[in-house]
Amino acid sequence: MAQKKGKKMEEEVVVTEVKDVDFGDLALKIEKPELNKDKTVTITGNWSSLGENIQKVVDRYKGTKLTEDNVEYVKTLKKQFVSLRTGVEREAKEWKTVYLDPAEDLLKAMKSELLAIIDEGESALGAQLDAYDQQRKDELTVILKEYVQEAVEKYGLRDEYATQIQLVKQYYNKTQKEEDTIDDIDRQARELKDKQTQYDNGVALIKAECEESGLLPDAYIRELSYRNAMEIIMEIKQDKKTQAELKAKEAEGEKIVVGADSDSEVARQLAKASELPEDEERTKILRVTYKASQAKTMARFFKENGIKFEFINSDF
Numbered sequence: 592m593a594q595k596k597g598k599k600m601e602e603e604v605v606v607t608e609v610k611d612v613d614f615g616d617l618a619l620k621i622e623k624p625e626l627n628k629d630k631t632v633t634i635t636g637n638w639s640s641l642g643e644n645i646q647k648v649v650d651r652y653k654g655t656k657l658t659e660d661n662v663e664y665v666k667t668l669k670k671q672f673v674s675l676r677t678g679v680e681r682e683a684k685e686w687k688t689v690y691l692d693p694a695e696d697l698l699k700a701m702k703s704e705l706l707a708i709i710d711e712g713e714s715a716l717g718a719q720l721d722a723y724d725q726q727r728k729d730e731l732t733v734i735l736k737e738y739v740q741e742a743v744e745k746y747g748l749r750d751e752y753a754t755q756i757q758l759v760k761q762y763y764n765k766t767q768k769e770e771d772t773i774d775d776i777d778r779q780a781r782e783l784k785d786k787q788t789q790y791d792n793g794v795a796l797i798k799a800e801c802e803e804s805g806l807l808p809d810a811y812i813r814e815l816s817y818r819n820a821m822e823i824i825m826e827i828k829q830d831k832k833t834q835a836e837l838k839a840k841e842a843e844g845e846k847i848v849v850g851a852d853s854d855s856e857v858a859r860q861l862a863k864a865s866e867l868p869e870d871e872e873r874t875k876i877l878r879v880t881y882k883a884s885q886a887k888t889m890a891r892f893f894k895e896n897g898i899k900f901e902f903i904n905s906d907f
Contacts, residue, residue: 617641617675619682624690645675728763735762738773742780752783793820800827804834810887830890 621636648668657665735758743753756779762772793815794808801808804827811823892898 617671617678619679621682621686645672731763732758735772735776738776739780742776745777746780746784748780748783748787752787755783756780789820790815793823796820796824797827800824800831804831806830806834807886814887 619636619638619641621634621638625633625635627633652665652668655661655665739753739756739758742748742756756776759775761767762775794812797811797815797820798808801811806827811827814823
């Protein structure tokens with residue numbers, strides 16, 4: 592028993608010895624912020640003194656070798672550090688709630704109010720500036736159209752080509768030079784003149800090629816919008832060749848057959864004569880009524896669908 596009591600007394604002495612460094616004031620205190628004359632904010636509190644006390648404890652015990660005599664006290668100190676952390680976070684949160692959050696809410700409200708006024712002014716002034724700029728552009732457009740008209744007359748452009756001249760965005764730039772705009776409009780008109788000339792030349796070639804052949808030039812001229820004139824001329828030559836061959840057959844009295852029925856007609860005929868093989872060719876006489884403008888479309892339909900045809904009668 593004496594030994595146990597001595598050990599206990601020894602432990603008490605050790606504990607007293609390690610308590611020579613203490614935390615002092617264990618609570619963080621942050622005072623109400625003060626607004627200075629120079630519009631800066633001063634925030635005071637006891638964090639410096641509290642930090643110094645804590646640092647002393649840290650310095651005293653962070654390198655301590657633990658023994659049976661001091662381990663329990665060190666555990667107690669660690670719990671105090673946890674409590675300190677919780678206390679610091681709680682104090683900072685409460686201080687923020689009391690002072691920062693209302694100030695932030697007020698700041699947001701003032702900001703929103705000011706921005707609403709600024710937006711109103713910005714929109715009003717922007718609308719005035721837009722209207723002013725649009726008026727400038729409208730007045731400039733009148734002048735630009737005069738330049739366009741001069742170019743149209745200079746190159747003799749027809750309406751379908753004249754309307755293709757564009758008043759591009761750069762013409763309206765304040766830094767755009769007038770002579771540069773005139774030159775660019777002239778360039779557009781000159782290029783359109785080349786297209787117009789190519790088209791006219793193509794029309795002339797097609798009409799000349801179709802002359803005295805019975806072929807309608809308009810059906811070919813419509814293709815100039817998406818095909819080269821020389822390609823169309825080669826097609827006309829082939830059509831004339833085919834036409835000549837048909838005329839020769841007709842002159843010799845050869846029977847000319849228009850073949851291949853429509854799908855519905857084939858189905859009807861097979862139903863009546865089911866004994867015939869499905870892939871057996873059938874021959875029917877077909878009278879076709881069409882407009883002159885549809886001639887190319889009809890010929891292309893037969894050709895693309897692999898339908899054999901010959902003329903029995905023709906009006907050319």
